[in-house]
Amino acid sequence: MERRKVLVEGIAKKVMLVAALCLIVPVLAIIAYIFYKASPVLGLDYLWGVPEGGGTGGGIWPPLIGTFFLVLVSLCICAPIGIMAGIYLNEYAPDNWFTRIINMAVTSLAGVPSIVHALFGVGAFVLTFGMGESLLAASCTIAVMTIPVLITSTREALSAVPMAFRQACWNMGATKWQTIRTIVLPNSISGILTGVILEVSRAAGETAPILFTGAAASIPFMADSLGDKLMPYFLGDKFMALSYHLKVVADKLNDVPEAMKYGTAAVLIGLIFILNSFSIVLRMYLRSRKKW
């Protein structure tokens, strides 16, 4: 009887391990394969170059810098709102039905399909607010889409600060805002930063929401001066983005050399992994330093 039990347990454990490995191993293999296929083009020339012949040659600088601006503008919009919303939910919100509805709204917002966010962006920012298809409209759409990431991680970071810290501060006569500003925020800033990095990584990879709100398959790119190269898009312009560029080279152009396609994918994956690893390292460092 006992032996059967041990046997069953051993089999169960192996099956679970296989399930976990089935998720990880193929994906790592595919990503390694993508990087291997991309290796002929990966290099500074590729990152810094301008696409030639409709994406069949050259580099990916315009989409890369476009993604950078998209992320930057969307972060400027959603970081203040998201962080303050996190502060509200953890510090100010009373425990009642209204807060419950806010929490449900946050989870619902996180679960709304990206294409519905795209339709919202078209209806609200592009048409009603008259932004047209532009960097600003796309950034607003991305900001609304990624704000739950920031709200959730800010709330978690703040709730990790022990209540006793706040009580000690209140006992010194500090107001609620003084307590938040001087005690709660400095003690949770790395956690909030983790959320910001995750938002950036999410914003950099999204495609559907920017398709109809401002991303362009190809834009004539002036690369005469360094200034033009570093600051090619303004808020009202259409722009190129890495994620959309990947779609364009992957499926529209049959004559794109293979390495160019894999190169774009590799750069996007690399970017996302670097950002996420950064947030993971930050979190581990934070955990190791925690004194309470």
Added chain:
Amino acid sequence: MATKKTSFRGLGAKFLDGAEPLIRILIYASGWSAIIFVAAIFYFIFQEAWPILPRVNWGDFFFTNDWVPVPAEGNEATYGAKSMMYGTFAVTIFSMIIAVPLGLGAAIYISEFATGKVKETFKILIELLAAIPSIVWGFIGLVVLNPIIQSVFGVPVGVNLLNGSIVVAFMAVPLIVSISEDALRAVPDSYREAALALGASKWEIVYRVLFPAAKNGLLAACMLGVGRAVGETMAVLMATGNGMVIPENFANPAILLDKVRTLTATIVSELPDSVHGGDHYRMLFVIGIVLLIFSVVINVTSDIIVKGIKGDQKNA
């Protein structure tokens, strides 16, 4: 991590303290913003779809196959979305057949069997898996899985239901793993200890104690996985072949090698060609409404399943 910035006397600090009423207003406004955003999404999508809503023949929309937005001369446009509903349904079902066992298995392994470094490594890898963008999954489906499926099954085109389901399964799995793992961790250790004291093996603890105790959380994890699969856009667009086909015989496994088209893929591929303000354009927003309502229902229901009707946030 003690802070040194506790001086209340600096000019900046004085200004920041003086601004407390203003900052409180900003914080309250931001706190309520999530509700405003959800309401705004409903409002603007309904606004675009509004003129056609009274004219939509819902029976045809849900139960007929003919999606002919741009008909031949003399014919009327018809909007029957059944084939896309089938596409979304099929991708969701097949991806969940792959994702749920793998996800639950991985969650159980990570939460109950793995320890120390192995556990940490798996958690980090799953997190990285979750970070891979949709468009990259689409690329993997189109460029990497496509030739594999072509050679394994000997079919001319490898972008089909099977390809899309595999891709969506891998996209939904990290969500299923992390939420199931939360649910398993929320089961008090005293349950495990009690079972151990009675002589249960670890596996017996999992399926006799943890499954019943965490069933709500596990159910919610699967529901959110379904929500993710239904809403997935770019990856399914690229990996399913995006062709409207409804098979005659659903029991035939060959349907896996047919192209399908989902609701989400329809919006992406047709919105650029539709005339702004025209019926076709508005019907795409109607599809958006269907997706939006579905996703909100899934999320609110799973929220209620996990936290109960009264909403015990502290345990969430």
